[in-house]
Amino acid sequence: MSELPLRAQLASVLGRSAASLSRATGRGDGSVIGGRVALKVEPDLLAKLAQGRRLALVSATNGKTTTTKLITQALRDLGDVATNEFGANMPTGHITALSSTSAVNGVLEVDEKYLPQVLRATRPAFVVLMNLSRDQMDRASEINLLAKKWRTALAETDTHVIANADDPLVAWAGLGAPNATWVSAGQRWKEDSWCCPECGGHLKRDVDPHWECPECGLARPQTTWGVDNDTDSLVCPDGQRVRLQLNLPGDANRSNAAIAAATVAGYGIHPVRAVERLREITSVAGRYTSVVTMGVEVRLLLAKNPAGWLESFAVLDPPRVPVILSVNAQIPDGKDTSWLWDVDYTVLRGRRVFVMGERRTDLALRLETDGVAFEVADRVDQVLQRLKAEQPDITKVDVIANYTAFQQIRTAYGRVQ
Amino acid sequence: MTDTSSALRIVWIYPDLLSTYGDQGNALILRRRAELRGIPTEITHVHSSDPVPEQGDIYLLGGGEDRPQILAADRLRADGGLARAAARGACVFAVCAGYQIIGESYGDDEAKPLPGVGILDIRSGRGRTRAVGEIVADVDPSLGVGRITGFENHQGRTAIGPSARPLSTTVHGIGNDDRTEGAYQGQVLGTYLHGPALPRNPALADLLLRWRVGQLPPLAPSWGERLHEERLAAVLSG
Numbered sequence: 001m002s003e004l005p006l007r008a009q010l011a012s013v014l015g016r017s018a019a020s021l022s023r024a025t026g027r028g029d030g031s032v033i034g035g036r037v038a039l040k041v042e043p044d045l046l047a048k049l050a051q052g053r054r055l056a057l058v059s060a061t062n063g064k065t066t067t068t069k070l071i072t073q074a075l076r077d078l079g080d081v082a083t084n085e086f087g088a089n090m091p092t093g094h095i096t097a098l099s100s101t102s103a104v105n106g107v108l109e110v111d112e113k114y115l116p117q118v119l120r121a122t123r124p125a126f127v128v129l130m131n132l133s134r135d136q137m138d139r140a141s142e143i144n145l146l147a148k149k150w151r152t153a154l155a156e157t158d159t160h161v162i163a164n165a166d167d168p169l170v171a172w173a174g175l176g177a178p179n180a181t182w183v184s185a186g187q188r189w190k191e192d193s194w195c196c197p198e199c200g201g202h203l204k205r206d207v208d209p210h211w212e213c214p215e216c217g218l219a220r221p222q223t224t225w226g227v228d229n230d231t232d233s234l235v236c237p238d239g240q241r242v243r244l245q246l247n248l249p250g251d252a253n254r255s256n257a258a259i260a261a262a263t264v265a266g267y268g269i270h271p272v273r274a275v276e277r278l279r280e281i282t283s284v285a286g287r288y289t290s291v292v293t294m295g296v297e298v299r300l301l302l303a304k305n306p307a308g309w310l311e312s313f314a315v316l317d318p319p320r321v322p323v324i325l326s327v328n329a330q331i332p333d334g335k336d337t338s339w340l341w342d343v344d345y346t347v348l349r350g351r352r353v354f355v356m357g358e359r360r361t362d363l364a365l366r367l368e369t370d371g372v373a374f375e376v377a378d379r380v381d382q383v384l385q386r387l388k389a390e391q392p393d394i395t396k397v398d399v400i401a402n403y404t405a406f407q408q409i410r411t412a413y414g415r416v417q
Numbered sequence: 418m419t420d421t422s423s424a425l426r427i428v429w430i431y432p433d434l435l436s437t438y439g440d441q442g443n444a445l446i447l448r449r450r451a452e453l454r455g456i457p458t459e460i461t462h463v464h465s466s467d468p469v470p471e472q473g474d475i476y477l478l479g480g481g482e483d484r485p486q487i488l489a490a491d492r493l494r495a496d497g498g499l500a501r502a503a504a505r506g507a508c509v510f511a512v513c514a515g516y517q518i519i520g521e522s523y524g525d526d527e528a529k530p531l532p533g534v535g536i537l538d539i540r541s542g543r544g545r546t547r548a549v550g551e552i553v554a555d556v557d558p559s560l561g562v563g564r565i566t567g568f569e570n571h572q573g574r575t576a577i578g579p580s581a582r583p584l585s586t587t588v589h590g591i592g593n594d595d596r597t598e599g600a601y602q603g604q605v606l607g608t609y610l611h612g613p614a615l616p617r618n619p620a621l622a623d624l625l626l627r628w629r630v631g632q633l634p635p636l637a638p639s640w641g642e643r644l645h646e647e648r649l650a651a652v653l654s655g
């Protein structure tokens with residue numbers, strides 16, 4: 001950072017940009033406010049605020065909030081960290097995060113669409129990329145296009161990419177960067193990457209996680225970091241294995257942890273120490289936390305898209321634990337529920353299942369088609385009442401919900417950190 | 418389906434390229450509605466690197482992004498299997514990007530027309546605005562399907578040639594051109610109702626089955642019928 005105090009820097013950048021814009025539009029009366037000023041000012045301000053820092057930008061379809069939190073936790077070993085921990089992952093959120101502290105190290109979660117813009121503005125030391133899959137397509141970009149924009153933007157920088165080599169779209173984007181560290185972080189959802197991002201050929205994916213294109217030769221990059229889910233271990237570049245024993249569930253979080261360890265290694269933190277810090281994280285913005293209501297532990301899992309639902313199914317408790325599925329279709333969820341048909345629900349057969357939410361009829365038809373027995377409910381407490389009447393000693397219920405459905409349940413049953 | 422002892426053959430074309438949003442639902446619901454009536458089914462997934470089998474009963478094509486759409490069209494034209502199956506009288510149900518490429522031509526991202534598979538007399542280009550949202554339309558009364566609902570998300574605009582007919586008249590949403598939605602020609606049928614168009618419209622699913630096996634015994638209304646009613650009410654009241 002330069003000598004000026006932060007507030008003065010902000011003021012000067014804002015003033016200069018607004019003035020030049022005002023002159024350019026010939027108004028000069030300061031009436032040019034709102035969108036156009038924001039558009040002009042944001043990149044300058046963000047660039048100014050990013051100067052002299054060592055930033056890591058974190059982007060993906062799933063897991064970016066969690067991974068941002070994991071990296072931040074480990075980096076705190078080196079002192080203060082600037083981060084947008086409340087998931088405000090667009091430029092205004094980044095400006096807020098960087099304005100609030102002069103910490104040299106920073107970790108910013110970045111919305112996928114904004115990554116090229118934020119990359120150009122902040123010139124980060126690291127860009128961390130995990131996965132790309134279909135997500136709320138009534139308002140999100142097409143992911144092939146997105147990967148192409150990532151690739152182009154990365155090629156114009158001197159940043160170092162830390163990326164999941166097992167996701168072909170992510171790997172192809174990351175290969176655009178001048179430097180890369182490749183992590184074998186796995187890919188459970190493969191339905192968006194059967195085609196070569198370079199030439200469109202049908203990828204050969206015979207031995208997971210390897211992939212290659214028989215037509216143009218594009219292939220999975222050699223990895224130096226990995227995860228062994230069977231032994232719950234992080235695999236380091238020197239071959240050392242570190243037991244993870246995370247307090248977040250599932251393979252997806254092991255992947256997030258491996259990516260986080262590889263990232264903080266770039267800041268000089270040893271993996272053994274990093275993993276100790278990663279274990280300290282027990283919940284992320286209410287996800288994976290349990291609320292206790294009516295004496296029953298209700299665990300909340302957020303799943304916003306098909307890949308997220310697959311990951312959630314994988315962390316469900318044993319089959320005797322009932323599960324509530326809740327789906328809304330408000331703007332933050334995406335107005336289109338078609339994606340329900342991309343998820344395979346047959347894994348829920350034999351489990352007690354309840355459907356809730358504004359679009360529970362969509363869920364009901366989907367489950368009926370997959371031969372999964374279910375019951376319809378209005379609220380979580382109604383489900384608990386029904387269950388307790390039959391089974392007074394019931395102790396646990398899992399809930400999988402998409403964005404606004406998740407928030408509604410969190411609000412109704414208490415925000416527990 | 419000439420031999421009633423054999424299974425109804427459902428062929429899902431290029432799930433690796435054309436399966437953007439819930440397209441699998443169309444295959445699953447055809448299977449369910451056939452099997453509830455005691456008609457055995459067989460679903461084949463044909464990847465873009467494989468030849469398209471010609472002896473299917475119902476061919477399904479889904480939605481896709483621009484690039485996969487062009488790849489799919491090129492591969493289908495080079496393969497020729499789908500066109501031969503259609504010429505033989507097979508049923509084809511194509512959605513969104515799939516709908517456009519079974520036509521005579523479609524627009525790529527620079528708006529140049531590209532050649533389609535040519536089994537439906539339509540020509541598609543790109544509109545100035547993207548059509549995104551719920552859609553409601555009244556199907557050609559001669560098909561006995563009634564009112565359909567779905568979700569559209571496309572930039573395409575489609576003109577229907579003399580050999581095809583509009584599938585439906587738009588009540589809410591954009592469809593082909595703000596007035597009509599989808600098209601059909603014999604048993605080749607296309608629509609902008611993307612993803613699970615058949616789960617959301619059980620009568621449309623039954624039309625395709627009826628084309629292949631003749632009259633069908635009715636099924637007791639279930640969640641599909643309920644969802645259909647619910648979505649109609651939600652869109653038309655909102």
Ligand SMILES: [Zn+2]
Pocket residue numbers: 196197198199200201213214215216217218
């Ligand atoms: Zn290739």
